[in-house]
Amino acid sequence: MLIQTPLDYEAVREHVLSIQARDGGTPPLSSATMVTINVTDSNDNPPMFAQEVYAVTLVEDISLHSTVIQVRLICTAWLYRSG
Numbered sequence: 683m684l685i686q687t688p689l690d691y692e693a694v695r696e697h698v699l700s701i702q703a704r705d706g707g708t709p710p711l712s713s714a715t716m717v718t719i720n721v722t723d724s725n726d727n728p729p730m731f732a733q734e735v736y737a738v739t740l741v742e743d744i745s746l747h748s749t750v751i752q753v754r755l756i757c758t759a760w761l762y763r764s765g
């Protein structure tokens with residue numbers, strides 16, 4: 683068996699295949715079996731910022747070490763898992 687399209691854990695975590703083998707005899711004899719493929723997760727989704735653009739205005743005499751902005755990141759792998 684060969685992989686022909688990329689696997690995507692977030693889309694499909696399990697593939698169940700039915701395989702049949704048949705010989706060239708007369709009459710042909712065959713057997714069938716099931717193959718279950720479990721896809722494991724890899725870290726293939728980069729985190730995304732919650733907003734595309736962040737902007738902040740600061741007074742010039744702001745104290746050193748002041749927090750100037752908080753940005754929020756969304757772990758997209760988590761998004762796909764929870765859905």
Ligand SMILES: [Ca+2]
Pocket residue numbers: 691692723724725726727759
């Ligand atoms: Ca993943």
